[in-house]
Amino acid sequence: MTSSNSVAAAAGNNEDVVLQWVTFKLDNETYGINVMQVQEVLRYTEIAPVPGAPHYVLGIINLRGNVVTVIDTRSRFGLASADVNDSTRIVIIEAEKQVIGILVDSVAEVVYLRRSEIDNAPNVGTEESAKFIQGVSNRDNELLILVDLDKLLSDEEWMELTQI
């Protein structure tokens, strides 16, 4: 790992940078988020519900004295809810200058991807969740879906989070 997230992939090709992605599982599919936006990964801890919170908010947790809002990622992605188990993790991320937690089924690894290895996702679909995907990449015979965390919530929703 280098001090920065990206390194020059080859001397002759400065454009083809290598990016690191933290991968997690949701509904048996593998998603990746930019490692620079990940602060830490927590085992599941009790999430305190917040009355009147938006439907995509599971609740809040106390992270070393700081209150962190946890997002229901499955709901946000339009997936059916699932029970919490030993693999369930809360990934603490920073996006849009806010620190939030996202609940995922499990966290797998950190992978390195060249920018050239990332394909665009098909630009179809009008659902809001379609915007979350910034690209896909083939890796170990599996398709890795790369998530744009900044688009996980709309501007209004990010604003709404600050008022919880």
Place this chain on the structure above:
Amino acid sequence: MSKLVDDAVCDYFSLLLSEPVNQQSASKNSLTLATLNIDELTRKTDEKLTRQSLEELFANSARNKQQPEYEVVQAIKSDIVVASDSQIPSEADVDTSQINTSHSASTSINEQAMIVAEVTSEKQSHTSVSQEGDLVSTQTLLERLDEEFQVLFFKVAGLTLAVPLVSLGGIINLEKLTPLIGRPKWYMGAQQHRGSQLNVVDTCAWVMPEKYTNALAEQVTYQYVVALENSQWGLSCEALVDTITVKKSEVNWRNHAGKRPWLAGVVKKQMCGILNVDALIQMLSAGLGYQDTIPEQPR
């Protein structure tokens, strides 16, 4: 020529509506007993299920019918038999398969009738494709095709579609699909192919969404992906039927985009839609549905 097609289509469906039960049997010597039973039951059920819709579709059809083109009728019936046969794993499953097959076949006939009806109603002069208002991509397709060209027939939910081989990117076994969140219902998922992703379309859901019920979806067993040219799109299909050589004159080309820009025309003999792959790729890439129109491009 186009009138003959009208007549042939009309005759086919008229025959379907009025044909006695014991009239067809001649060309099915090679089929198994189980398949014959299914075929007969399928036909009986089809007659019941499709009678009303077909009568509506062809209520205003030409009255001066000629003798039925038995060859066309047999070709289409054979298609249905092939679909039935492929869906029956064993004799033990016959009862269930009969019901499933009947549903699937009747759906396909209705859809096929819709396609044919649209083509026949929209065409005015099927060879004058350079008229104003023509689909640019249809013209492009015609320019790419030789006078004789090959097409691949494939089936989905009993519906047969044709794709010109010049527009065929490849045929791939349907393997693990990765669904992507927020995509339309017809987007099955992405499959890896040659180190890249191939976006697989649920063909039935895209081509005939109004008929794609949960019950039908359960019956459809996709096996292959028909890759479209060099795009990242592929159509799922249940079975590959055949590859044949057809002449341009044997296709009833559409002059106008109409409601289905993706449909280049109808192969007269087989009475199945031939795909305008360029338009289809455009539509899929834009996330359009099967009846949406492609935004006009500056000429």
